Amino acid sequence: MNEELLNVLRTLVLSATPLTIAAMGETITERAGVINLSLDGSLALSAVTGFGVAIFTGSPEIGILAAMLAGALVALIIALASIELRLDQVAIGFVLTLLMADLAEFVGVPVAGQRVNGVPYWPLPILSDIPIIGRIFFDHNALVYISYLLVIGTWFWLFRTRAGHAHRAIGERPESAYARGTRVNFQRYIYTIIGGSLVGMAGAAYSLSVRVGWTTPPSMLGDGWIALAIVIFGGWHPARVMLGAYLFAGLKAVAGAIQSTDLAIPVTLLNTLPWVLMIATLLLVSSGGVERLLRIFPRQMQYRLRSILRSDPPRALGQRFDEG
Amino acid sequence: MSKFLRQTLWTALPFVGALLMIVIFLLLLQQFTAVEAGPLDVLEAFWKSISSRGELSLRKIGNVIEFWIPLVLVSMGLVVTFRAGLWNIGIEGQMIFGGIFATGMAFLRISDSPLVMVPLVILSAMLGGALWALLVGLLKTKFGVNEIFGGVALNAIASQITLQLIAGPWRPPDSDKAQYSDDIPGASMLHGISPDFDVSLVALIIAIAAIVLVVLALNGTRWGLNLKATGRNPRSALLLGVPVTATSLGALALCGALAGIGGAHRVIFTEGQVAGQFTGGIGFIGLLVVLLVGMRGAWVPLVALLFTIILNAGTQLQFINLDSSLTGVLQGMLVLMVMLFSGLRDRWQLQQSRKVKIAATPQAEGAD
Numbered sequence: 001m002n003e004e005l006l007n008v009l010r011t012l013v014l015s016a017t018p019l020t021i022a023a024m025g026e027t028i029t030e031r032a033g034v035i036n037l038s039l040d041g042s043l044a045l046s047a048v049t050g051f052g053v054a055i056f057t058g059s060p061e062i063g064i065l066a067a068m069l070a071g072a073l074v075a076l077i078i079a080l081a082s083i084e085l086r087l088d089q090v091a092i093g094f095v096l097t098l099l100m101a102d103l104a105e106f107v108g109v110p111v112a113g114q115r116v117n118g119v120p121y122w123p124l125p126i127l128s129d130i131p132i133i134g135r136i137f138f139d140h141n142a143l144v145y146i147s148y149l150l151v152i153g154t155w156f157w158l159f160r161t162r163a164g165h166a167h168r169a170i171g172e173r174p175e176s177a178y179a180r181g182t183r184v185n186f187q188r189y190i191y192t193i194i195g196g197s198l199v200g201m202a203g204a205a206y207s208l209s210v211r212v213g214w215t216t217p218p219s220m221l222g223d224g225w226i227a228l229a230i231v232i233f234g235g236w237h238p239a240r241v242m243l244g245a246y247l248f249a250g251l252k253a254v255a256g257a258i259q260s261t262d263l264a265i266p267v268t269l270l271n272t273l274p275w276v277l278m279i280a281t282l283l284l285v286s287s288g289g290v291e292r293l294l295r296i297f298p299r300q301m302q303y304r305l306r307s308i309l310r311s312d313p314p315r316a317l318g319q320r321f322d323e324g
Numbered sequence: 325m326s327k328f329l330r331q332t333l334w335t336a337l338p339f340v341g342a343l344l345m346i347v348i349f350l351l352l353l354q355q356f357t358a359v360e361a362g363p364l365d366v367l368e369a370f371w372k373s374i375s376s377r378g379e380l381s382l383r384k385i386g387n388v389i390e391f392w393i394p395l396v397l398v399s400m401g402l403v404v405t406f407r408a409g410l411w412n413i414g415i416e417g418q419m420i421f422g423g424i425f426a427t428g429m430a431f432l433r434i435s436d437s438p439l440v441m442v443p444l445v446i447l448s449a450m451l452g453g454a455l456w457a458l459l460v461g462l463l464k465t466k467f468g469v470n471e472i473f474g475g476v477a478l479n480a481i482a483s484q485i486t487l488q489l490i491a492g493p494w495r496p497p498d499s500d501k502a503q504y505s506d507d508i509p510g511a512s513m514l515h516g517i518s519p520d521f522d523v524s525l526v527a528l529i530i531a532i533a534a535i536v537l538v539v540l541a542l543n544g545t546r547w548g549l550n551l552k553a554t555g556r557n558p559r560s561a562l563l564l565g566v567p568v569t570a571t572s573l574g575a576l577a578l579c580g581a582l583a584g585i586g587g588a589h590r591v592i593f594t595e596g597q598v599a600g601q602f603t604g605g606i607g608f609i610g611l612l613v614v615l616l617v618g619m620r621g622a623w624v625p626l627v628a629l630l631f632t633i634i635l636n637a638g639t640q641l642q643f644i645n646l647d648s649s650l651t652g653v654l655q656g657m658l659v660l661m662v663m664l665f666s667g668l669r670d671r672w673q674l675q676q677s678r679k680v681k682i683a684a685t686p687q688a689e690g691a692d
Contacts (some may be wrong), residue, residue, distance in 0.1 A: 037472075077660075085667025090411060090472075092663060095615055098608055099656025105649040110358070216649075225476040232473075268488040275477040279469065286468035 008253050009136045013144060016249030018043075018205035018220070020147045022227040023234065023241045024154055025198025029075070031158060031236055032191035033171035033316040034082065037093025038074055039199055040224025041100025046070040046203025048108040051214045055116045064119070064143075064204040071200020072193045074100060079192040082320060083185045089318050097224065108214050118212035119143050119205075143205045150198070155238040167191060171314035174321040184321050202227075226278060233281040235311025244281070251277055285311045337669055342661030346654060361644040369640035370633055384636075386521040390594060391606070391632045393523075393531045394419070394586035398610035399628055400538045401579030401586075403621040406614050407542060408575035409555030414460045414475025415583050416607035417482035418453040422584025423591045424486060425452025427494065427505065427598050430512035441511040442526065445592060446585060453584020454577040456482065461576040465569045471576075487600055494598060505598035514593040524593050527585075534582055539621045551575055583607065605652075609635065612659045631655055 022039060029036045036042070046067035054063030074096055081087040119141040127138040138145075157164040167187065169177035174184045206220040207213065226248055234241030255270040283289060290309050294302050350363040361369075374384050398415055405412040412418075426449035435441055460478060463469040494505035516522035542548040553561035554571045562568045590602050609631055617623040634655055638648030 081664060081667060085664060085671055087663060087667045091615060092660075094411065094413070094611065095656060095660045095663065098612060099653065099660055102649055102652030102656055106647055106653050109647045109649070222476075222480060225473065229473050232470075266488060266491070268484040268491070272481045272484045275480045278477045279463065279474060282469045282473055283463070283467050286470075287466075288468075 006132070006135055008257050010139065011256075012246070012249050012253040013136055014140055015210050015252060016246045017140075017144045017147045018202040018210060019223060019227055019230065019245035019249060020202075020242050021143075021150060021205060022199050022202035022224065023230045023245050024147075024150050024238060025071075025195040025202065026227060026231045027195075027234070027236055027238060027241050028154060028167075028198065029192050029195030030231060030317055031168055031171045031314055032188050032195075033174060033314055033319065033321070034079065034188050034192045034195075035089045035093060035318045036075055036078055036192065036195060036199070037090055037228070038078065038096035038100060038224075039227050040222065041097035041102075041104070042071050042074045042196065042199045043203040043206065043220050043224045043227075044104035044218050045074065045100040045107075046200035047207035047218060047220060048104045048111065048203075048214050049200075050204030051116065051207040051212075052107070052111045054208055055111055055114055058116075060117060060119045060204075060208045063116075063208055064201060067204035067207075068197040068200040071203060072197040075192045075196020075199070076189075078196075079189045083188060086320055101221070104218065105216055108216060108218075112214050112216055114214070116208075116212065118208045141209055143201070143209050146201075147205075151238050151242045158238065168314070170321075171316055174316050174319075178321070178323060183323075185323055188321075222274075226274060229278045229282060232311065232313070233285055235285065235309070236314060237311075240308075240311075247281075248274055248277065334669065334673075338662045338665035341665035341668075342658050345661045346657055349657065359646065361646055365644050366637075366641070366646070366650075369644060369646075370637045373637040373640045374633060383520050383522070386516070386523050388629070388632050388636050389523045389528070391604075391635060392628055393527045394589045394606050395610055395613065395628045395632055396531045396625060397534055397582045397586035397589070398607050399613045399617075399624045400534045400621065401582035402610050402614040403617070403619070403624060404538060404542070404551065404575045405579045407548075407555050407619060408551045408572055409558065410464075410572060410575060411472050412457070412460070412475060412576065412579055413472050413611065414457065414478050415579070415610060416603055416605075417475065417479040418456045418580040418583035419587030419590070419603045419607050420479075420482040420486055421456035421580075422449040422453035422587030423598060423602055424482075424489065424587075425449050425584065426512075426588035426591055427489075427508065430508045430592065431494065431506075433509055433511075436511050438511050438513075441509075442514065442592075445512045446530070446588060449584040449588030450581035451584070453580035453582070453587065455580070457576040457580025457583070458573060461573040465572060483601070486598060486602070490598055490600070503599065507597050508592055512592055513596065514589070516593075524589070527589050527593060530585060534585075535621075535625055542621055547571075547574075583610075609655065612655055616659045616662055 022043060026036060026039060049070040050060075050063040050067030052063075053066035054060045057063070077096060078089060078092055081092045082089045122141050124138040124145065128134040130138070137148075158168055166177060166180075166182050169180075170182060170184045170187055178184045203220070206218075206223075211219055227245075230244035230248065231241055233244045251273055255273055258265055259267060259270060284293075290306075290311075294305055294309070297305060347363045350366055353359045354362040374388060375381050376384065398419060401418075402412060402415060426445045429445045429448040430441065434444065456478060460471050460474045463474040464471045490502055490505045495502045496504070496506040514524035514526055517525050542551065550561070550566045550571045553564060553566045554568050554575075558568050561571075586606065587603055590604065590606070591598055595602055610628075613624060613627050613631055617627050634651050638651045641648055641650055
């Protein structure tokens, strides 16, 4: 295989990692019925937190933990505000995303432009020796492998465990879940905080893995919104969400590759591509485009395909649940 | 204590709480970080940004109003969309497109007379903003794409289009790689009232007219009622015969038109040319303003003034070694804390009224 193409694909996997982790965190949160709209700001804040702590302690691992804590704290604010104070999740997420982006810029001033060792490169033994596939998927750092495990783990949790069924139930029909003895709001706290800490990990993946460092404005600005759109495009299903993350990262990799060639395509045009793709994917899943697409296929296949392609949001998404 | 006084105190409580939290935040910064300035120094920076030699300075107040005008325009637009239940985060893109259309019209150089050009420029700015907003609206009403995502994407696309225009057709003739567009022709520019009070009278009148008209339209017309019904519950509004889609699109178009003027003001008054980020993030600040005032549009001028003063103190903050991004942090914290404290207050009031009810129940049962 062409060495250049191999490198592009390898970079693709690396740069898809934070998007995958963030979108997985959001999937977990939204499956419980809570919207964490603060992603764009949370990613920036946790990225700068992870980077700063890594500089301070000299350990990228502690940096990642600190970033996860930052993401979890933002998520906790959303959970508290929506569950205890009955505030609108969208409104509070909106404010938080703006505030956290500014806060990241403010606390990032002293560390901007500094250098630190990122998450150590760690090719997986044996697996990385597989030709082609090994280079693309198993020749990275631990965060990349964590993202794979996360997707598999989330899928298994949501669709193959009892507790995962309860998790989905509180996002679909909280009143039934409550009647069956699930402590809806308590669990919503848990999943919102877990989701938030994954968003935090994704932030650290930007500043300690994809491109080690911190700049103003940060490189990941806008990716939080893309991650939120990926969750919708992925129909709240871990595998499809991961596919979405790779689609966007792939587009970026292609754009980056075109940029380094002599093709006379303006950079600005390339920069709009992810956003055009975002609108296009949302158009596809929300305007009944999937249904129209399905009609092309023979009837026997339609049912099966529909269950793979359908993307209805959790029914109680964004809705408050009052216990008792 | 009179009822009125108590009501006022209840309303003021979240703001007091928010201010307290901000003071605590600044104290913590001073105590535990390399920051030497404390809350009082920050307050002094605010004061210095509107005064010189201990007195209010007309020139500096003029600078504040120069920011205040576009902020009020976008905020009044956002009050309209907010009332219709729309999260119009695409406001930045609408400002940008207002600026783009205004610049396009200005460069057509149809006439040398400001009396012809300025109205044309402003009208095309309104058109540009409204069209960009309608795109968000169409994506939502026709294709089911949530306005938040449509808006974010269109913001990014609009700002890339600006860069493309600066690099291409609007490039100054004497440079090949430009950060800024060519200067806007003089006939299309707005001018300050006087060098000491650099505020455009035309823009000020438009901003004040926008405040009055939006407040009146929201509270005194059928259209305002339709908006409210659409925002509260679109499904029942539709059953009641409210043209929900048209109302939503109309709200977005109006908001876009106002944001368009705001964007144009940045170009034809403040900057005199188009730069990459010419909106100065005013659209997002407008979102914060509207989240703070909620449905009460009449409060926009005052809150916008407060936010502009905070924003304008950025340079003063740098003199005391605080990064100017602190202004955004303070604005965001103010809104977040007011929201949290309002929630806390309402929750507490609810619990109080429940206690009263529970206390009253045994008697009710006894009477049974």
